[in-house]
Amino acid sequence: MGKKVKKKDVDGQLLDAIFAVEREWKEIESMVERSMESSCNSQQLAVLARARYMFLLREARHRKMSAMKL
Numbered sequence: 001m002g003k004k005v006k007k008k009d010v011d012g013q014l015l016d017a018i019f020a021v022e023r024e025w026k027e028i029e030s031m032v033e034r035s036m037e038s039s040c041n042s043q044q045l046a047v048l049a050r051a052r053y054m055f056l057l058r059e060a061r062h063r064k065m066s067a068m069k070l
Helices: 007-034 040-062
Strands: none
Touching: 007 040
């Protein structure tokens, strides 16, 4: 029998992931804005990071999470 996973633990991990992906997305976005020649690859990275962030936010909303509760 495996260890039972608690909802609070998973919610905490999801919240940590949201903050990490948000930082990553904003860093990539600022690099793209500051660069003289933004390549297609860097723009794709920014779009991908934003999509990851939005997915995690939707998952948090689906789980009815709040950063204030944790």
